[in-house]
Amino acid sequence: MFGAIVNSRRRERKLLLYSGVYQFVGILILYLGGFFDKLPSHMWGVVITLGTILAFMLVSVFWQYNGFKADLFLLPITSVLTGTGLVFLLRLEPHYAVRQFFWLLVALAALVVVTTLLRSCQVLSEYQYIYALLGAVLLLLPIFLGVEQGGSRSWLDFQLFQVQTSEFVKILLVLFLAAFLAENRRILSAGSGTLLGVPIPGVRDWGPMVAMWTVALILLVFQRDLGAALIYFCTFLAMVYAATARVFYIIFGLVTFLLGGLSSYFIFHHVRQRVDIWLNPWPYFETSGYQVIQSLFAIGSGGILGTGLGAGKPDLIPAVHTDFIFAAICEEMGLLGGLGIIILFLLFIYRGFKIALQARDDFSALMAAGLTSLTGLQVFIIVAGVIKLLPLTGITMPYISYGGSSLVVNFILLGLLLNVSHRAGLNNEK
Amino acid sequence: MKNNIGKLGCFLVALLIVLIFYLSYVQLETGPRLAAHPKNQRVLEQISITQRGNIYDRNRIPLAETRWVDNHRQRFYPFKNETCHLVGYTSKIYGITGLEAAYSKQLLGLTAAGRFINLVRKIQGKPPAGEDLVLTLDIKLQHLAAELLAETNKPGALVVLDPRTGAVLAAVSQPSFDPNNLEEQWKALINNRDAPLLNRAFQGAYPPGSVMKLITAAGALSAGYTGEEMFHCPGYLMVDGYKLADNGVHGNINIIEAIVVSCNKVFGKLGLDLGKKNFMQTAEKFGFKQDFNLSLEVRPSTISSDRDMDEKELASAAIGQGELLVSPLHMALVSATIANDGVMMQPYLVQEVISPSGQVLYHHKPSVMQRAASSTVCAAIRKAMIASVERGTGKAARIKNVAVAGKTGTAENEHGQPHAWFVAFAPAHQPRVAVAVIIENGGSGGAVAAPIAKRVIIEALR
Numbered sequence: 002m003f004g005a006i007v008n009s010r011r012r013e014r015k016l017l018l019y020s021g022v023y024q025f026v027g028i029l030i031l032y033l034g035g036f037f038d039k040l041p042s043h044m045w046g047v048v049i050t051l052g053t054i055l056a057f058m059l060v061s062v063f064w065q066y067n068g069f070k071a072d073l074f075l076l077p078i079t080s081v082l083t084g085t086g087l088v089f090l091l092r093l094e095p096h097y098a099v100r101q102f103f104w105l106l107v108a109l110a111a112l113v114v115v116t117t118l119l120r121s122c123q124v125l126s127e128y129q130y131i132y133a134l135l136g137a138v139l140l141l142l143p144i145f146l147g148v149e150q151g152g153s154r155s156w157l158d159f160q161l162f163q164v165q166t167s168e169f170v171k172i173l174l175v176l177f178l179a180a181f182l183a184e185n186r187r188i189l190s191a192g193s194g195t196l197l198g199v200p201i202p203g204v205r206d207w208g209p210m211v212a213m214w215t216v217a218l219i220l221l222v223f224q225r226d227l228g229a230a231l232i233y234f235c236t237f238l239a240m241v242y243a244a245t246a247r248v249f250y251i252i253f254g255l256v257t258f259l260l261g262g263l264s265s266y267f268i269f270h271h272v273r274q275r276v277d278i279w280l281n282p283w284p285y286f287e288t289s290g291y292q293v294i295q296s297l298f299a300i301g302s303g304g305i306l307g308t309g310l311g312a313g314k315p316d317l318i319p320a321v322h323t324d325f326i327f328a329a330i331c332e333e334m335g336l337l338g339g340l341g342i343i344i345l346f347l348l349f350i351y352r353g354f355k356i357a358l359q360a361r362d363d364f365s366a367l368m369a370a371g372l373t374s375l376t377g378l379q380v381f382i383i384v385a386g387v388i389k390l391l392p393l394t395g396i397t398m399p400y401i402s403y404g405g406s407s408l409v410v411n412f413i414l415l416g417l418l419l420n421v422s423h424r425a426g427l428n429n430e431k
Numbered sequence: 432m433k434n435n436i437g438k439l440g441c442f443l444v445a446l447l448i449v450l451i452f453y454l455s456y457v458q459l460e461t462g463p464r465l466a467a468h469p470k471n472q473r474v475l476e477q478i479s480i481t482q483r484g485n486i487y488d489r490n491r492i493p494l495a496e497t498r499w500v501d502n503h504r505q506r507f508y509p510f511k512n513e514t515c516h517l518v519g520y521t522s523k524i525y526g527i528t529g530l531e532a533a534y535s536k537q538l539l540g541l542t543a544a545g546r547f548i549n550l551v552r553k554i555q556g557k558p559p560a561g562e563d564l565v566l567t568l569d570i571k572l573q574h575l576a577a578e579l580l581a582e583t584n585k586p587g588a589l590v591v592l593d594p595r596t597g598a599v600l601a602a603v604s605q606p607s608f609d610p611n612n613l614e615e616q617w618k619a620l621i622n623n624r625d626a627p628l629l630n631r632a633f634q635g636a637y638p639p640g641s642v643m644k645l646i647t648a649a650g651a652l653s654a655g656y657t658g659e660e661m662f663h664c665p666g667y668l669m670v671d672g673y674k675l676a677d678n679g680v681h682g683n684i685n686i687i688e689a690i691v692v693s694c695n696k697v698f699g700k701l702g703l704d705l706g707k708k709n710f711m712q713t714a715e716k717f718g719f720k721q722d723f724n725l726s727l728e729v730r731p732s733t734i735s736s737d738r739d740m741d742e743k744e745l746a747s748a749a750i751g752q753g754e755l756l757v758s759p760l761h762m763a764l765v766s767a768t769i770a771n772d773g774v775m776m777q778p779y780l781v782q783e784v785i786s787p788s789g790q791v792l793y794h795h796k797p798s799v800m801q802r803a804a805s806s807t808v809c810a811a812i813r814k815a816m817i818a819s820v821e822r823g824t825g826k827a828a829r830i831k832n833v834a835v836a837g838k839t840g841t842a843e844n845e846h847g848q849p850h851a852w853f854v855a856f857a858p859a860h861q862p863r864v865a866v867a868v869i870i871e872n873g874g875s876g877g878a879v880a881a882p883i884a885k886r887v888i889i890e891a892l893r
Binding site for chain 1: 432433434435436437439440443444447448449450451453455457459460461462463464465466470471472473476678852869
């Protein structure tokens with residue numbers, strides 16, 4: 002058994018090494034292109050390169066001696082994504098790259114903690130009301146104590162750094178829903194009455210839906226965080242579907258979503274603005290449409306192979322290092338680079354769902370499916386916004402965008418997913 | 432439940448696959464347009480760092496070049512107003528026109544080949560450079576034509592073509608402007624009622640007058656007339672009780688002689704005999720309604736009342752006095768087509784596109800646009816046009832030792848004196864040059880336009 006672990010962790014490190022070489026080449030190109038000059042010291046480039054590779058390797062080694070039997074592909078996949086993120090941050094906003102590097106270390110530490118302390122993840126199913134309470138507090142806190150950034154009021158200021166609490170709520174939401182649905186899914190699936198032969202849910206069934214709506218509305222109204230509201234709601238629908246398979250929930254959810262979307266279009270100025278820009282950004286070129294048009298210019302200028310790292314002009318896009326980092330990737334690495342990133346996320350989703358399907362219990366399965374859906378939806382929503390397939394909602398690109406909270410949360414997510422995988426692996430051996 | 436999770440997984444994979452397709456669409460389908468969008472800062476920066484390509488005449492004499500003046504690039508047009516309508520101008524304020532605009536991508540090295548060349552140059556540490564254009568224009572001829580037009584002191588235009596290839600050897604429009612310091616003249620230019628910014632050679636719209644009779648004659652000869660049929664000219668033509676006056680009483684006369692003396696009666700009658708449909712078809716074979724695909728804007732020649740032309744209008748159109756509007760380029764092309772035995776060559780202005788390192792990236796190969804008439808028909812018309820210069824209305828274009836074929840036109844219009852037209856080609860039996868001249872309100876074509884054509888032909892054949 003132990004030999005199998007050693008073997009799979011070794012393969013993991015081999016993959017991590019490839020990822021490290023990839024990142025090293027990227028940073029080398031930036032060094033040759035003179036992008037290090039904006040750093041406080043050239044040494045930071047070396048520290049970031051070696052530090053990242055070393056940190057990922059250490060996690061893998063730690064797991065090996067710890068007997069961690071989780072999926073061996075997920076960590077290399079995320080390391081390529083974070084590597085791409087770091088390279089592009091170094092290219093776009095070098096001092097952010099240094100910060101992001103430190104956040105990455107924090108995130109990897111969080112990953113180690115999660116995969117050590119919460120390895121038997123079933124324990125987590127017992128605290129559903131704590132998650133709900135904690136989530137509510139984290140959501141409400143910024144409304145009273147928060148600071149505004151980029152148009153949404155969802156940040157807590159800790160002097161040295163700021164925390165976007167809604168990022169943490171994502172995980173709490175998935176944990177809560179997984180626990181709640183695992184416990185109640187049989188009752189929810191059955192429905193409590195029928196109308197013309199179709200099962201109709203009773204008041205009890207409406208409860209979670211209403212609660213979810215409240216959460217989304219709080220986000221939308223008080224924090225003006227359209228993206229988070231959208232993700233919460235979609236993740237919720239995905240998990241409810243996975244747990245109950247009741248099309249009623251999906252239809253009801255989508256209908257209310259459309260109604261909500263339509264009414265918020267008429268009520269909220271910033272929602273209407275986003276939609277108008279999406280339909281036709283050109284009349285707003287000088288104002289609100291500027292960002293997405295610049296994004297399209299960047300993507301269009303990339304072509305198939307891209308301009309090459311450091312040779313494009315993605316810095317013309319406002320907020321390129323957070324929400325629009327994908328446009329920068331498309332300009333400098335071209336269509337192939339952009340597709341590569343999407344394919345990496347496809348692999349991530351594939352592994353995630355594979356883990357969910359291998360899971361031993363309902364809670365773990367739902368949690369894994371929920372966490373993977375969360376990542377997939379987030380990628381879909383932000384990329385679709387950047388390429389103007391959907392209206393733009395300011396959210397980060399998991400593992401790639403600049404943002405400490407986002408990075409840490411996504412590595413915690415990864416840890417939880419790997420814990421499920423670990424238990425499934427143990428299970429298979431019996 | 433596992434089943435649902437599987438379905439959910441497939442759904443999410445499908446979502447990302449949608450992204451793959453849409454991203455490919457954005458980057459491949461709309462990408463080139465976005466990359467070259469005028470509001471794309473990358474384009475502006477490319478323009479500001481690129482050494483814009485030069486524009487040369489056929490003998491590699493520069494017509495537009497980029498020079499360094501006080502540490503910044505300046506576009507310089509050595510031949511000033513003589514080439515302004517063709518070459519165009521590049522102004523930060525008033526935009527880009529002419530070939531400068533039509534070939535912007537090449538001049539800035541933004542074509543696929545240009546991008547690759549500039550990539551190589553970048554690696555070599557050289558600044559990006561655009562491609563050069565070599566035009567078909569002969570600047571000596573262009574210069575002479577501009578001078579001759581200037582002497583008339585009237586608006587007008589002149590086009591010289593090589594009938595064998597369609598190459599535009601000269602195209603002058605008067606009045607003109609100096610593209611070197613546009614900003615200072617701009618107000619005067621746009622307030623000038625003679626519209627100096629307009630390229631009359633390609634975009635002018637004039638009644639063709641008797642030049643049209645060449646097309647009517649071609650139609651009649653193609654429809655079965657031999658040219659020997661005799662007509663009687665009493666000095667007018669009665670159509671539906673309407674009297675179309677002639678320039679003289681020509682008595683008994685055949686088609687060939689009718690071209691020589693430019694008899695209205697005969698051609699009015701031929702137009703009626705041809706009928707509206709046949710007449711329109713002949714006109715279209717000779718290039719009416721076409722823009723000639725010339726990279727610069729050309730006004731297609733029109734017969735405005737073609738939907739419900741009555742007999743009287745048809746007869747007027749047949750002698751070029753109806754509601755016809757033609758461009759000088761088109762009339763030069765009609766002349767060139769007759770010279771080329773009825774084969775209309777595709778006119779063109781750009782001979783070659785050349786990379787910064789001197790490689791020829793594009794070379795124009797002469798191509799046939801359409802056949803307008805048979806060589807027998809054209810031979811008959813040619814005979815008449817030669818006679819017209821030797822002893823008819825076009826005597827002023829006679830050149831010693833060279834047979835010139837020509838046709839005058841004196842186009843009545845509402846703005847005073849008639850427009851003076853002359854179209855010609857020479858040497859008549861082995862044509863190397865075809866010309867069209869128009870002087871607005873110049874008077875008689877034979878007296879005003881023919882001498883200009885003569886001097887241009889001499890220079891062109893030299």
